[in-house]
Amino acid sequence: MLSFIGHRLLVAIPTILLISVLVFFxxxxxxxxxxxxxxxxxxxxEILEYLREKYRLNDPxxxxxxxxxxxxxxxxxxxxxxxxxxxxxxxxxxxxxxxQLATMALIIAVVIGIPAGILSxxxxxTWIDWLANVVALSGLSVPNFWLGIMMILLVxxxxxxxxxxxxxxFSEDPLQSIRTMLMPAFVLGTGLAATLMRxxxxxxxxxxxxxxxxxxxxxxxxxxxxxxxxxxxxxxxPVVTVITLLFGELLAGAVLTEQIFTIPGFGxxxxxAVFNRDYAVVQGIVLCxxxxxxxxxxxxxxxxxxxxxxxxxx
Amino acid sequence: xxIRPITTLAATLMLxxxxxxxxxxxxxxxxxxxxxxxDQSRTFVGRIVYASVCDKLVDIxxxxxxxxxxxxxxxxxxxxxxxTMTLRDDVTFHDGEPFNAEAVAYNINRxxxxxxxxxxxxxxxxxxxxxxxxxxxxxxxxNPDATLLAQFADxxxxxxxxxxxxxxxxxxxxxxxCAGPYSFTERVQQDRIVLTKYADYYNADNFAFxxxxxxxxxxxxxxxxxxxxxxxxxxERLAATDVASVSADDNLQLEQxxxxxxxxxxxxxxxxxxxxxxxxxxxxxxxxxSMAIDREIINQxxxxxxxxxxxxxxxxxxxxxxxxxxVPARDVEGAIALLAEAGxxxxxxxxxxxxxxxxxxxxxxxxxxxxxxxxxxxxxxxEFATLLSEQSAGNYEISQVGWSGRVDPDGxxxxxxxxxxxxxxxxxxxxxxxxxxxxxxxxxxxATRKExxxxxLAILNDDKPLxxxxxxxxxxxxxxxxxxxxxxxxGMIRLSxxxxxE
Numbered sequence: 001m002l003s004f005i006g007h008r009l010l011v012a013i014p015t016i017l018l019i020s021v022l023v024f025f026x027x028x029x030x031x032x033x034x035x036x037x038x039x040x041x042x043x044x045x046e047i048l049e050y051l052r053e054k055y056r057l058n059d060p061x062x063x064x065x066x067x068x069x070x071x072x073x074x075x076x077x078x079x080x081x082x083x084x085x086x087x088x089x090x091x092x093x094x095x096x097x098x099x100q101l102a103t104m105a106l107i108i109a110v111v112i113g114i115p116a117g118i119l120s121x122x123x124x125x126t127w128i129d130w131l132a133n134v135v136a137l138s139g140l141s142v143p144n145f146w147l148g149i150m151m152i153l154l155v156x157x158x159x160x161x162x163x164x165x166x167x168x169x170f171s172e173d174p175l176q177s178i179r180t181m182l183m184p185a186f187v188l189g190t191g192l193a194a195t196l197m198r199x200x201x202x203x204x205x206x207x208x209x210x211x212x213x214x215x216x217x218x219x220x221x222x223x224x225x226x227x228x229x230x231x232x233x234x235x236x237x238p239v240v241t242v243i244t245l246l247f248g249e250l251l252a253g254a255v256l257t258e259q260i261f262t263i264p265g266f267g268x269x270x271x272x273a274v275f276n277r278d279y280a281v282v283q284g285i286v287l288c289x290x291x292x293x294x295x296x297x298x299x300x301x302x303x304x305x306x307x308x309x310x311x312x313x314x
Numbered sequence: 315x316x317i318r319p320i321t322t323l324a325a326t327l328m329l330x331x332x333x334x335x336x337x338x339x340x341x342x343x344x345x346x347x348x349x350x351x352x353d354q355s356r357t358f359v360g361r362i363v364y365a366s367v368c369d370k371l372v373d374i375x376x377x378x379x380x381x382x383x384x385x386x387x388x389x390x391x392x393x394x395x396x397x398t399m400t401l402r403d404d405v406t407f408h409d410g411e412p413f414n415a416e417a418v419a420y421n422i423n424r425x426x427x428x429x430x431x432x433x434x435x436x437x438x439x440x441x442x443x444x445x446x447x448x449x450x451x452x453x454x455x456x457n458p459d460a461t462l463l464a465q466f467a468d469x470x471x472x473x474x475x476x477x478x479x480x481x482x483x484x485x486x487x488x489x490x491x492c493a494g495p496y497s498f499t500e501r502v503q504q505d506r507i508v509l510t511k512y513a514d515y516y517n518a519d520n521f522a523f524x525x526x527x528x529x530x531x532x533x534x535x536x537x538x539x540x541x542x543x544x545x546x547x548x549x550e551r552l553a554a555t556d557v558a559s560v561s562a563d564d565n566l567q568l569e570q571x572x573x574x575x576x577x578x579x580x581x582x583x584x585x586x587x588x589x590x591x592x593x594x595x596x597x598x599x600x601x602x603x604s605m606a607i608d609r610e611i612i613n614q615x616x617x618x619x620x621x622x623x624x625x626x627x628x629x630x631x632x633x634x635x636x637x638x639x640x641v642p643a644r645d646v647e648g649a650i651a652l653l654a655e656a657g658x659x660x661x662x663x664x665x666x667x668x669x670x671x672x673x674x675x676x677x678x679x680x681x682x683x684x685x686x687x688x689x690x691x692x693x694x695x696x697e698f699a700t701l702l703s704e705q706s707a708g709n710y711e712i713s714q715v716g717w718s719g720r721v722d723p724d725g726x727x728x729x730x731x732x733x734x735x736x737x738x739x740x741x742x743x744x745x746x747x748x749x750x751x752x753x754x755x756x757x758x759x760x761a762t763r764k765e766x767x768x769x770x771l772a773i774l775n776d777d778k779p780l781x782x783x784x785x786x787x788x789x790x791x792x793x794x795x796x797x798x799x800x801x802x803x804x805g806m807i808r809l810s811x812x813x814x815x816e
Contacts, residue, residue, distance in 0.1 A: 165531055166540075
């Protein structure tokens with residue numbers, strides 16, 4: 001297993017380097033001069049020139065890249081052009097926020113999606129199946145930004161149950177933190193719940209028709225034990241893989257959700273950085289996300305081997 | 315005997331109430347401010363935060379009169395080359411350091427020489443300072459500059475603690491130390507900025523809140539929802555389209571002030587090849603476009619009448635407005651006749667506009683109105699950073715842009731239309747305009763200045779390198795628990811005298 005992980009990590013290095021090249025140069029293709037966005041409304045030429053020199057924007061592109069990647073390898077991702085804060089500090093501030101949002105959303109997705117999938121598979125063709133499908137489809141089709149605003153208007157403005165937006169660190173006030181994150185996590189989680197429900201349903205349908213389930217029933221086991229203990233266990237294997245893959249989707253969905261609910265996470269940071277042409281921040285975020293993605297993939301492959309030992313003997 | 319315990323109890327209760335009523339004011343901002351260093355900062359929204367943290371040498375009244383703040387008074391030498399300023403003697407910075415003439419000299423020097431300073435052009439006329447005593451400073455100029463006092467009413471006049479500025483260098487903006495009613499406590503990027511009342515502030519009695527929290531909430535609908543839900547006490551830049559619903563809400567109140575800035579169409583008249591079309595080369599075609607536009611309709615259709623139609627760099631409410639050139643009525647026939655005279659009956663022009671939906675609506679209304687005069691307008695939406703670079707590179711025919719506005723009229727006009735103007739993207743150049751605007755800059759007599767501006771505006775109104783369209787109105791929505799709020803045309807939130815009932 002260790003050699004497998006080591007091998008995969010080695011293979012990941014060129015991938016990450018390639019990503020870094022893509023991120024760097026694609027961003028430079030964006031029209032718009034970062035210095036113009038930074039110089040202030042009156043665009044004083046003296047300042048423009050000073051900033052170009054300071055951020056090495058007058059250097060040839062390849063030199064800029066080597067300078068950036070060289071520093072990045074030493075753990076220095078540069079400073080935000082907009083706020084002068086080190087990119088690494090910004091990432092460290094924002095990552096826990098988005099992780100909390102993603103984790104809560106995932107929990108919501110699992111809590112809704114898996115039971116709905118089981119019920120729908122078990123009651124295939126009945127009104128329960130139909131209802132679960134309708135709910136799942138609407139979860140997939142309703143856009144996050146619309147659902148978010150509707151929920152704010154209903155839950156915060158009309159009913160006054162939860163804060164409309166904002167963020168409270170979990171370490172400072174756990175209860176308030178969960179209260180502020182509940183709505184965004186729900187909005188983010190519903191779409192994923194729908195995906196999970198569909199996957200669980202099809203996996204369960206396959207398993208419920210298999211021979212060993214019939215045998216279990218023939219032994220006289222109660223339906224509950226048959227479904228939960230025997231069928232679900234096997235059906236969950238592909239579902240677990242889907243969940244690890246969904247985590248990436250969650251990070252992407254967080255961009256929009258954080259924007260609506262004003263949550264100071266990764267997503268909001270990257271949107272603001274793109275609009276302000278804050279190159280260092282965009283590069284830092286994309287690089288980190290790419291690394292996380294690669295690691296996540298390695299982890300999911302490793303997990304697969306743990307769950308299904310047959311995979312190990314290639 | 316029985317009375318005493320009750321009195322004690324009442325006293326205890328009152329004390330608890332007072333202690334418990336540490337009041338926090340929560341303000342929803344439309345954007346997240348940039349770096350909080352008055353010398354490095356460049357956003358409008360950042361100035362809203364400074365209004366509570368960093369006192370300035372002078373301030374303005376809602377009618378744009380300049381009044382003392384950290385300075386108690388000022389006099390000009392006869393040749394207009396030296397300003398002598400007297401200062402308050404009861405001011406300390408948030409780190410306890412004294413505010414005095416030395417500190418003013420330090421601040422002026424910092425604005426002029428810090429590499430990262432965005433204030434250089436604002437204080438360019440200052441050649442040196444002379445500290446006379448603790449409360450008197452002489453500011454020497456290299457040329458007479460009537461705009462200087464107005465610059466001191468904004469970021470150039472914000473005084474930072476010299477000790478903190480020296481110690482923190484470029485990092486100063488992460489934890490600014492100034493001399494305002496509230497001191498900086500904490501900032502979580504894109505989430506909140508927290509300020510705490512500065513107990514030793516010279517005018518502390520006028521500031522009711524123990525702390526102020528600014529929350530950047532960029533979405534207009536969500537910002538308003540936060541106010542309605544009671545999560546914030548007030549919000550700035552309410553969308554014009556929400557004015558009606560806020561007015562109808564008994565729990566909310568509205569405050570408004572026409573801004574100092576403008577929005578309009580900048581025409582490329584001499585900035586590279588793209589200036590070669592009929593709009594760049596013939597002022598009659600520009601005049602025709604302007605005549606085809608009903609400015610009041612733009613205001614009604616896009617802003618539900620909440621903004622102000624305009625045709626000059628400052629709004630009709632400004633004392634500098636040239637009332638001989640009122641906002642024109644629409645004249646489609648006239649526009650068609652002018653186009654015929656110019657020999658281009660069906661000209662086509664491309665107008666670039668930012669991706670902001672409201673700005674796009676404005677240009678769409680212009681497009682529809684222009685078409686009735688035979689002008690075909692192609693609208694090209696560009697993301698703002700791109701729009702700006704295209705504009706300075708001359709890669710545009712007409713650009714829909716605006717200016718946030720300055721207290722002194724010079725700030726709204728000089729750099730846009732003088733031959734060497736720093737942001738003259740139109741590259742309009744007329745020596746007569748240069749003479750008039752330079753003269754207006756150097757005189758300290760308001761009447762003389764007004765004459766020069768009026769004359770310049772008459773020429774610009776004919777040449778039309780810029781077609782002014784409207785002036786934004788700053789709109790604040792407040793919870794009805796807030797009282798004593800005064801709207802200012804500079805869009806700042808001044809908390810002096812503002813209170814909140816529980």
